[in-house]
Amino acid sequence: MIRQIENPLSLGLAVLASCFLFLSGLAIPLAGVLLFPLVPQPALAYGLRHGRGPAMLLLLTTTALLYLIGGIETALGFALMALLVIMLSSSFGRNWSIEKVVMGTAAGMLAAIFTVLLLIFGSLSQIREATSNSLYQSLELSLMIYEKAGLSAETIQLARERSPEVIEIILRILPAVVFIGFVAIILINLVLLSYRFPESRTAFYSIVDPKEWKTPEVVIWCFIPASFALFIPDSFVSMAWELRTLALNTLLIVALLYFIQGLAVVAYFFHHKKVPLFLRGLGYGVIALEQLATLGVVGLGLFDLWGDFRRLKNRDLNETEAL
Numbered sequence: 619m620i621r622q623i624e625n626p627l628s629l630g631l632a633v634l635a636s637c638f639l640f641l642s643g644l645a646i647p648l649a650g651v652l653l654f655p656l657v658p659q660p661a662l663a664y665g666l667r668h669g670r671g672p673a674m675l676l677l678l679t680t681t682a683l684l685y686l687i688g689g690i691e692t693a694l695g696f697a698l699m700a701l702l703v704i705m706l707s708s709s710f711g712r713n714w715s716i717e718k719v720v721m722g723t724a725a726g727m728l729a730a731i732f733t734v735l736l737l738i739f740g741s742l743s744q745i746r747e748a749t750s751n752s753l754y755q756s757l758e759l760s761l762m763i764y765e766k767a768g769l770s771a772e773t774i775q776l777a778r779e780r781s782p783e784v785i786e787i788i789l790r791i792l793p794a795v796v797f798i799g800f801v802a803i804i805l806i807n808l809v810l811l812s813y814r815f816p817e818s819r820t821a822f823y824s825i826v827d828p829k830e831w832k833t834p835e836v837v838i839w840c841f842i843p844a845s846f847a848l849f850i851p852d853s854f855v856s857m858a859w860e861l862r863t864l865a866l867n868t869l870l871i872v873a874l875l876y877f878i879q880g881l882a883v884v885a886y887f888f889h890h891k892k893v894p895l896f897l898r899g900l901g902y903g904v905i906a907l908e909q910l911a912t913l914g915v916v917g918l919g920l921f922d923l924w925g926d927f928r929r930l931k932n933r934d935l936n937e938t939e940a941l
Contacts, residue, residue: 628664629676635660636680640696641687655803657696659810661703666815670707677703702727706804709823716823717834717875720808724800728793746789753785790863794870801874829886830930833875838923841876844868873916880919881905886928 636657643654661680665673677700685693705726709719739745757777765774788795812819825831847865852858884905888898905911922928 628668629672629679632660632664632676633680633683636676636696637683637687640680640684640699641692644688644692644695655806656810657699658703658706658803658807661700662707662807662811663814665703665707666811666818673703673707698727698731701730702800702803706807711821713824716808716825716828716831719823720801720804723804724797727800728797731796749792750785750789753788754781757781757785791866791870794867797871798874829882829889830928831879831882832922832930833879833919835923837872837875840868841872841920844872876919877912877916878919879922880915880917883918883922883927884915 639653639657639660643657646653661673661676664676681693681696681700684696702723705723706719709723714722735745736742739748761774761777765771808822811822844865847861848869850858850861850865884901887893888901893901905915918927
C-alpha cells in the first residue's frame, strides 16, 4: 500500500471533499446521480496514502461535521457510506477475486442496512410500512415539482392513481435495487482507484483481464430455480407471494451479473476487432440508454456460458495440457 507522511492539511482537504460530494448529492437531484457514487473516493484514497487509522479519523471527522451541518439524518446517511469504505478497504490485500470483493461488500452493506432497520422498527411489517410512507412522500413531492413545471393535470392525476401499483412494485424489488446500487458504487470506486493508484491495483482485486471476466458457473443454479419460482400459483403453497418476491429479486441480481459478463464479451470483441473509440463509445451509449440493447447484453452474457464466444474454455484446456 502507498504511504505518505500524514498532515492536517491533507486531512482537512479530504474531509471537505467528502462533505462537498455528499451534500451536493443530497441537494442537487440530478448531480446526485453523478456525485453520490464518488462519496467514498476521498476516504479510500486517503486510506491508501496514510493507512487505515488516519482513514478512520477522516470518516469520524466528516460524520461529526455533517452532524453539525445537517443533523442526525445527514450524519447517518454519511455513516452508511463510511461503512462501505471500511468494508471495501478491509478486502484490499487479500487477493480476492473481483466478484468476491464487489458482491461480498454489497451483500455486507445490504445485511447491515437490514439489521439497522430491524433494530429501529422492530419487525418486517414496520419496515415495509415506513418505507412505503417514505416512497409515497417522495413520489408526491416529485409530482408537485412536475406540476409546477407545467406537466398536464391529467398526467399528474393518472400518476397519482397509479402510485399504489408503482410503490408496490418498488417495495417488492427494493432489496435487489439497493444491492445493485451498491455494486455500481463499488465498481465505480474500484475503477477510479485502479487509475489513480495503478501500482497498487493488484491489492484491490485479483483479475487477469476484465475483458475475459465471466460469471461463476454456479450462478446458473440460482437463475434456473428462480425463473420457475416466478410462476408458483397462490394455491400451490401458502408462501407463494413471498417465494415469487424472493425469486424476482434473485433474478434481478443474477441479470446484473450476466449483464456485466455480456459487457465483457462486447469489450473483448471491440478490442480484438480494433473498433474505433468513437464507435465503442456509441455502442456503450446505446447499451446504457436502450432497454432492448441492455436486455440483449444480459442474454449475451447468459448464453456465453454455453457458447463460450471468447473461447476461454479452449484456452484453459490448452494451458492445462501444456502443463
